[in-house]
Amino acid sequence: MGTISTGRPLSGILCTVFLGLTASGCFDGAYLPNATGSEVEIAVVTDSASWHGIIGETLRTELSPWISTLPAPEKMFRLVHTPLTDAKSLKRVKTLKNVVFVAPISDSTLEAQFLRAILDEEGEAGILGGVSTVVPRRDLWRRNQQVFYVLGGTEEAVVNIVKKAGDNLRYTFNSIIRERVTIEMFRRGRQFDIEEKLMEKHGFAVNAQHDYFTAIDTTNFVWLRRVINSDSWRSIFIWWIDDASPNSLTPEWIYEARQRLTESWIAGNSGGFVSIDFRRDLETENIDFLGRFGYETRGLWHMVGRDDDGKTVEYGMGGPFVTYSFYDEATRRIYMIDGMVFAPGFDKREFLRHVEAIAHTFRLQEVDDSGDSSESTPPHNSDLGH
Secondary structure, eight states: OOEEEOOSOSSOOOOOOOTTBSOOOOSOOTTSOBOBSOTTEEEEEOOHHHHTSHHHHHHHHHHSOEEOSSSSOEESSEEEEOOOOSHHHHHHHTTBSEEEEEEETTSOSHHHHHHHHTBOHHHHHHHHTTOOEEEEEESSSSBTOEEEEEEESSHHHHHHHHHHHHHHHHHHHHHHHHHHHHHHHTSSOOOHHHHHHHHHHHSEEOOOOTTOEEEEEETTEEEEEEEEETTEEEEEEEEEESSOOGGGOOHHHHHHHHHHHHHHHOBOTTSOEEEEOTTSOOEEEEEEETTEEEEEEEEEEEEEEEOTTSOEEEEEEEEEEEEEEEEETTTTEEEEEEEEEEOTTSOOHHHHHHHHHHHTTOEEEEEOTTSOEEEOOOTTGGGSOO
């Protein structure tokens, strides 16, 4: 049916304390200029020998693996070799959105010199003595910027720490990219009326982008769609059950529930219905979804039907999906938020990231001690273009 993983961190990396680091970088970046560059490009600041050797190979494997749960495999990020050649090159690096500095500090390269310069004597001695670590720096030189220092004394130490930190590196970059995508998506044209209706009727809401519409809104199922043209669309559906138990949440239960829902509610224009494509990779992992116990499921959907004999018939369309299934203790509800993409002829990774961003704006109506209701604040609400 699918693979289950618990290896991904349940929350992002916090700004850690490394006593030998001379510049903390842990401060409010609200007054900095915005970082520049592509959302999904990661500048890897290392020398050519490292980039073309085992360090570069390890970075490409750990930091930007192939995503198998898409119709055609795509890399998670685009790694761009960005060596230091002079002061101007460092100045440019400091403007970029996603940056990784990596070099054995025992080397004589400019990159190694830079990393040694950010360490005090005790820190440098520790790294050269066998300590290795990955230090995250958020909003270090620009706003909405994520920088990592990969610190190891030797090539072997650097390779080993990158392997150990791979999950955290990917998780942190994915998180900040989703934050930036969310800001851009809702900078203008956000449909507050749709959100208010969801909150009033069902006690929850997600952000509605300017060109989404409500396709279905019934007792416990809501389907929001964005039709770009006749051959391309994205959608989000939200389903919930009351008086639920978290013990009900298992990957098998999630697959069965999604199958029932899409067959009942999401039909094609010429017949058929949406189904999970179990012939391809299906990945499910235990996560913390906005502070709640849950699962994330990724895979492919396809449009199918049944002939007169009950056999499955292919309708020749499909795409990727991501499903967040979680238990909310306050309301005793199990929620399922599912995002689907149909975009033939295009790469799907960034389209899927858009529906992920919408899912992560989920919030509930809160009730204070006086009994008055108020809408809870979605993550990074002040940046979402009110």
